[in-house]
């Protein structure tokens with residue numbers, strides 16, 4: 001099958017190639033000392049999962065990663081910016097009881113953000129959400145600085161967390177733009193259907209525009225989801241995704257399609273909680289470890305840049 005899609009320039013988002021020389025000094029060398037984020041007193045790393053295509057696994061990825069980070073001892077904040085409230089429901093929140101939602105936080109001028117958090121699991125706080133059309137309209141109608149509302153709200157509490165994971169709706173509305181403005185890394189879950197790359201140019205143009213105006217350091221990582229090893233089409237789609245973005249932007253970890261993943265969500269849990277030994281848990285743990293490495297490399301690069309400027 002021919003690759004019918006061509007990417008706008010994503011080259012500038014390319015990850016640094018790991019150093020092959022075996023030194024331990026440079027920022028990207030895999031042999032460098034294994035510093036972890038915890039204990040370094042750094043600001044939280046913010047991951048935003050986004051794709052305007054619905055049902056590609058954004059919420060599932062955020063939910064399971066949030067649980068993985070929290071269980072590993074990272075002070076984790078999960079943010080549900082989707083008024084469908086799937087992340088909140090998936091983590092066990094009763095949507096009918098919610099008054100303090102992420103959307104309400106964004107339209108309020110000076111709220112106490114910590115009041116909006118729910119303690120969901122040990123080390124895991126959630127800024128929840130649920131349907132509230134009136135508030136969504138108010139957010140869309142805001143004229144001034146609408147895209148930096150979340151950044152402003154999060155700024156004072158970022159030192160309280162090691163990692164923030166944001167789930168977004170399947171649309172490029174104000175909430176999604178806010179989530180991109182504040183992110184260090186955008187994860188684009190890409191399912192294994194033949195429509196996986198449709199609309200991707202539009203998404204990348206939006207990311208490029210936000211990167212230019214608000215967030216020049218924003219990085220892109222693409223994640224293959226719903227992958228079935230036994231289907232040739234899935235392998236072809238993966239190949240197309242790698243050609244479209246370039247292999248350096250595509251995460252090595254792959255989330256396969258397993259019924260257990262959806263069953264766990266129905267039980268209001270991540271599959272990593274409900275089935276410790278399942279292959280799906282293995283997939284999410286692999287992804288968690290890959291992202292952890294990304295965070296550590298990023299921190300080393302920042303440290304290297306700082307020491308050059310000192």
Ligand SMILES: Nc1ncnc2c1ncn2[C@@H]1O[C@H](COP(=O)(O)OP(=O)(O)OP(=O)(O)O)[C@@H](O)[C@H]1O
Pocket residue numbers: 053054055056057058059060061082084086168169170225226227255256257258259260261262263265
């Ligand atoms: N790896 C997987 N294997 C099997 N089912 C999955 C997998 N990942 C997600 N699902 C199921 O697919 C459906 C869509 O997943 P999810 O809600 O995470 O997608 P989404 O991108 O957040 O959707 P939306 O765009 O509507 O927010 C859900 O029912 C979920 O349980």
Ligand SMILES: [Mg+2]
Pocket residue numbers: 058059060082086167168169
């Ligand atoms: Mg979702």
